[in-house]
Amino acid sequence: xxxxxxxxxxxxxxxxxxxxxxxxxxxxxxxxxxxxxxxxxxxxxxxxxxxxxxxxxxxxxxxxxxxxxxxxxxxxxxxxxxxxxxxxxxxxxxxx
Amino acid sequence: xxxxxxxxxxxxxxxxxxxxxxxxxxxxxxxxxxxxxxxxxxxxxxxxxxxxxxxxxxxxxxxxxxxxxxxxxxxxxxxxxxxxxxxxxxxxxxxxxxxxxxxxxxxxxxxxxxxxxxxxxxxxxxxxxxxxxxxxxxxxxxxxxxxxxxxxxxxxxxxxxxxxxxxxxxxxxxxxxxxxxxxxxxxxxxxxxxxxxxxxxxxxxxxxxxxxxxxxxxxxxxxxxxxxxxxxx
Numbered sequence: 001x002x003x004x005x006x007x008x009x010x011x012x013x014x015x016x017x018x019x020x021x022x023x024x025x026x027x028x029x030x031x032x033x034x035x036x037x038x039x040x041x042x043x044x045x046x047x048x049x050x051x052x053x054x055x056x057x058x059x060x061x062x063x064x065x066x067x068x069x070x071x072x073x074x075x076x077x078x079x080x081x082x083x084x085x086x087x088x089x090x091x092x093x094x095x096x
Numbered sequence: 097x098x099x100x101x102x103x104x105x106x107x108x109x110x111x112x113x114x115x116x117x118x119x120x121x122x123x124x125x126x127x128x129x130x131x132x133x134x135x136x137x138x139x140x141x142x143x144x145x146x147x148x149x150x151x152x153x154x155x156x157x158x159x160x161x162x163x164x165x166x167x168x169x170x171x172x173x174x175x176x177x178x179x180x181x182x183x184x185x186x187x188x189x190x191x192x193x194x195x196x197x198x199x200x201x202x203x204x205x206x207x208x209x210x211x212x213x214x215x216x217x218x219x220x221x222x223x224x225x226x227x228x229x230x231x232x233x234x235x236x237x238x239x240x241x242x243x244x245x246x247x248x249x250x251x252x253x254x255x256x257x258x259x260x261x262x263x264x265x266x267x268x269x270x271x272x273x274x275x276x277x278x279x280x281x282x283x284x285x286x287x288x289x290x291x292x293x294x295x296x297x298x299x300x301x302x303x304x305x306x307x308x309x310x311x312x313x314x315x316x317x318x319x320x321x322x323x324x325x326x327x328x329x
Binding site: 044047051054055058059064066078 | 151154155158161210213214238254258
């Protein structure tokens with residue numbers, strides 16, 4: 001399940017990067033940093049990414065996930081720090 | 097081309113009239129209310145839900161996106177009012193008013209904006225009231241919930257501007273709908289006296305402002321609150 005989630009996140013990043021042309025997102029992996037210092041996405045790109053991802057996840061898992069989180073914009077604890085932390089966060093939502 | 101319009105609170109009052117009007121004009125309307133649909137039309141889709149139910153709102157907007165691929169206009173019309181002295185206002189009444197008026201507007205705006213953002217076009221119209229500007233006694237909670245909507249409108253207008261989504265609000269005067277039927281006549285008359293133009297609002301007055309906000313030409317108009325009847329802050 002976690003691999004599947006990670007695959008969807010990476011696909012979404014690749015698609016998003018077709019518009020962004022960001023060097024850091026050329027070959028995204030589980031270690032790719034998403035949001036925070038020296039990360040790939042600025043706040044507007046993060047918003048686009050979250051909405052794209054919510055849509056993909058709801059199609060894949062047939063569940064209307066909401067990724068909004070009060071810690072979303074916090075560099076230290078945001079689930080959006082990296083692909084890895086985001087996968088873990090989504091998995092926890094799906095298991096709820 | 098038909099516009100795709102989401103209207104909340106379409107079972108009666110202004111929401112019902114607006115839905116019928118836009119359907120007659122050839123637009124596609126997706127509406128909701130707590131009850132079953134009161135509108136039968138080929139281009140109308142109804143969802144029965146509480147506007148403050150996050151899951152239900154997300155489901156409705158995702159289903160709309162799936163079917164119509166875009167949403168051009170959102171009218172956050174659903175609202176409830178309650179007149180009471182604040183000393184005798186129950187906590188549950190405050191929760192109910194904020195749930196429908198503020199949480200509903202927040203949830204629909206958030207979910208619909210996600211779609212409008214990708215199409216880099218959208219018009220959101222929220223509903224305030226002259227009671228907010230007039231600081232009407234007896235309407236403290238209702239007016240506070242609408243003031244919250246005004247502030248939300250102006251802040252998200254800034255956050256959504258990069259995506260070419262405009263967010264504005266209309267502040268209607270009393271209109272003869274269910275919303276005001278419980279309010280005593282003398283109180284209502286006293287309220288009308290505070291307006292520059294002392295009469296009830298009509299459906300046409302509201303539609304006129306909504307049409308202005310939703311016009312494609314209004315792409316430089318955002319974060320504005322327009323009160324009817326010559327009321328101002």
